[in-house]
Structure formats: structure tokens, C-alpha cells
Amino acid sequence: MNQRSTRSLTPEEKEAEKVRLQGLVNNFAKKAVRGCPCVYFKEGTATRFETQYRIDKSLEYLILVNPQEPGVTEVTCPIAAIQDIYSMAEDGTSCFPPEVVTALGAEDRERLLMIVFSDADGKLFRFCLVEETTESRDTFLECMRILCIYAQSNPGER
Template sequence: MFVGCCCADSSQDSLEAQFNLPIAADEKTVPYLATDRRGPAGKDVPSSARSGKSLTQEEKEAEKARLQTLVNNFAKKAVRGCPCVYFKEGNAQRFETQYRIDKSLEYLILVNPQEPGVTEVTCPIAAIQDIYSLAEDGASCFPPEVVKALEPEDKERLLMIVFGDTDGKLFRFCLVEESIRSRDDFLECMRILCIYAQSNPSDGR
């Protein structure tokens, strides 16, 4: 089991403070990730979050509290490590492994499935350009060898994260979430964490 020691119970109080993210009451109106798109070739996809309906102050506060709880719970769980299936592009070999988020909320890390102490992918959260879902965006967005290698139950849970480096080069990796619920939580929480990371860059970035 790939569980790190960075989240021992003794550090729980500091984690609670760390994950108190400043979410605006109307956070649901923020565009999806950085690019406001969820499909190939820049195709805009309507979002129920941007339906144009005006929320009352009470509804805004309730939504803020919901998002705060959702992101806090997701972040604390992700620091410990979340189970996933990783497909290596090229040969589409399937691995059971974990993804993690570091305690500073700066990096999404995919653990090497064969060496738990080694990182397979290190993705700066602020550099995420898009996250594709097979269920919503279709197979044409994904590497064909990965789609071909999927088990039937994987199809609703497959995600592809696309991120860039400082030179503008794009990278991508595919993973299968544990459940449809965890897929939805990942998409919603990573949208918020991406906005948070971009608005709170570290000194070294």
C-alpha cells in the first residue's frame, strides 16, 4: 500500500488550517479550470454552474460551505493518497497505483506503481490546462491505445490531465478513478484547486 507518513494524526490540526481555502460565495460561476472548455478543438460545453440563474445570498453561502467541505475533504484524502489505475501511454499498460497532492497544494503527483517511493508524474496544479472525462468528452480526446485497453467498468471513470511546462510544452497522463463519485469530486475539486494555485503562486514558481 502506497501511503506516505506526511499526514500523521499529530499534523491534523495544521492540515485543517492548510485546507481552509478562500472560496468565494459564487465560486460556481468560475470557469472550468483555466480555459473554460471541456472538449476537443476548443469546443465550449455548457455548464449547469453557469446557467444564468441568480442565487440568493443564502444559496451562495450554502454553496460556499458545500464547496469548502468538499475541497477540504478531497485535499486531506489526496495528501494521504487516493487509489487509481494508471495507463502508461504508448503501450497502455495498466497499473494499480495512487495519486497524491502535496501539503502545499502545488503538485498533483502520480506514484510509480512499481516503486512506491518514486514519482511517476509530477504535475504542477497551476499548470493544468484541461481535464478530460471519457464519459463527457468522448473517446476522440484520448490516446486510442488507452481507450482500447479499458475494461468496460473503466469507461465512466477515465480521466486525462493535460498540463504545460514553462516553455509551453504540453504533457498528459491518463488515470481511472475509483468510482463515478470520486471522478466527479476530482473534477470539481481540481477545478477549484487549479484556480487557487494560479491565484496564489509560490515565490519559486
């Protein structure tokens, strides 16, 4: 058990963590606005598409680009509507579509993510993507969690 979990953070540690997270999210957002390479699995199939995900400039939408037509979106996910983000590394295989799990190579399993979000009527949608590296997976998870909290706590304030 590390020492930090047994005591509360000092004001200096809290400030340092806030600065670290702000830098992490700012760097992630800058890259994601331009587009980050990923592998996308179309729902219901095991078909892999090399493509990109993007976040719009207002940080409201996570967008998967159509691999054949980069000007066309494959998935548009409102960040405030994200219910959960699963990673195979943290959550295991059981919450992922079996056809995707079967199609994965061993190296992809550690980098697999599934984003679950709802539409205006509350209907759930999901999509799977594979990040380029385990580091980019961890950054995606941490930054998207922060962006979700921000989007849900500040609706329409942008």
C-alpha cells in the same frame, strides 16, 4: 431546465454553495495528501498500473506514485500548470489516446480521466488515470478545477 440556471443565486444559496465546495475540497485534499488509489496508463502504452495519486501538503503538485516503488514519482504535475482535465463521460473517446481507449473495460470508461498540463517552456504533457468510482471521478474533477483556479490566482503565496 432546472430553476437555478434561470435566476441568480440568493446570498444564502451562494454562501451554502461556498461552504459545500470548501468542505468538498478540504475532504478531497485530506484524502489526496495521504494517497488515493487509481489505475494509471503510461503514455504511449496500454499498460495499466494499479497505483495512487497524491497531492503535496502545499496543494501545488498532483503526483502519480510509481507502482513498483511507492517512494518514487511517476508523474509530477504542477496544479497551476494544468490546462484541461478530460473525462470520457463528458468529452467522449476522441480526445483520449486510442491505445488507452482500446485497453479499457466498459466499467473503466465512465471513470477515465486525462490530465493535460504544460511545463515551464509551454510543452504539453498528458496522463490518463481511472478513478475508483464515478463519485470519486466527479469529486476529482470538481476539486481539481477549484485547486487549479486557486493555484493560478495565488502563485507563490503559500
